Amino acid sequence: MKSGEVIVSVQDLYKSFGPKKVHQGVSFDVHDGEILALFGGSGTGKSVVLRSMIGLEKPDSGKIMFEGRDIARLGEDDLIDIRRKIGYVFQNGALFDSMSVEDNLAYPLIEHTKLTKEQIHARIGEMLDLIGMKGSEKLLPASLSGGMQKRVGAARAIILEPKVILYDEPTAGLDPYNTHRLLELMKKIQGRGTKNAAIFVTHDIPAAFEVADRIAILYLGKIHTIDTTENIKNSKDPFVRSFISGEENR
Ligand SMILES: Nc1ncnc2c1ncn2[C@@H]1O[C@H](COP(=O)(O)OP(=O)(O)O)[C@@H](O)[C@H]1O
Numbered sequence: 001m002k003s004g005e006v007i008v009s010v011q012d013l014y015k016s017f018g019p020k021k022v023h024q025g026v027s028f029d030v031h032d033g034e035i036l037a038l039f040g041g042s043g044t045g046k047s048v049v050l051r052s053m054i055g056l057e058k059p060d061s062g063k064i065m066f067e068g069r070d071i072a073r074l075g076e077d078d079l080i081d082i083r084r085k086i087g088y089v090f091q092n093g094a095l096f097d098s099m100s101v102e103d104n105l106a107y108p109l110i111e112h113t114k115l116t117k118e119q120i121h122a123r124i125g126e127m128l129d130l131i132g133m134k135g136s137e138k139l140l141p142a143s144l145s146g147g148m149q150k151r152v153g154a155a156r157a158i159i160l161e162p163k164v165i166l167y168d169e170p171t172a173g174l175d176p177y178n179t180h181r182l183l184e185l186m187k188k189i190q191g192r193g194t195k196n197a198a199i200f201v202t203h204d205i206p207a208a209f210e211v212a213d214r215i216a217i218l219y220l221g222k223i224h225t226i227d228t229t230e231n232i233k234n235s236k237d238p239f240v241r242s243f244i245s246g247e248e249n250r
């Protein structure tokens, strides 16, 4: 297990939408260098956790500590800085439909950096290499396969070299081959020198077993279990067993 320093500390989050209680004391830490998989049935609040980590949702109470600040209490100006440092890979890739692959990737660099045209071009070249899509610069998202769109979405989320990457069901809807490519990309990103951490929300238990260092299970508004992937795989706990065999994971 990797046991780096704590990068993000999620502390006792509560969140309701009207009468619906979603989070009822969610707490976990993300450590430097790790991929933490987050499991939970559909509608248990996994996306709301990720969205809260970049300030797109406000918890009713609780803290999300990152670099000495509580993300849950920041205003929009400070959140711009947070969103450079915490990248979000949306489920569908969330590309701009009318922009080419190249322009999609250039967008965060133009918005957030003072890089020159040449530097931006070089950066995009590196990213396309990383995702195995050299030569796709001029293509529009609609002409890409689902797997390619997700890889470009991942590239866009990491192009500013965020400290933390949040993956929201990145393999959903992908066939086994494209799932494999995306998981390989996640591992490659994680191993790229810059120290970083990731949270990988997924229903895909074999995928999590392949890439995650630790696994957390969100159940009834709380983190029911959090442990190393090895311990989760070998757990004798009946809840964990039924969860990873798929019975609870709906
Ligand atoms: N903006 C919102 N307004 C009202 N209800 C919401 C909102 N966002 C999420 N919810 C509800 O919160 C629960 C958790 O949502 P979500 O985090 O998207 O679940 P999942 O674990 O499937 O990602 C769901 O019941 C969802 O309907």
Ligand SMILES: [Mg+2]
Pocket (backbone or CB within 6 Å): 046, 047, 048, 168
């Ligand atoms: Mg979700």
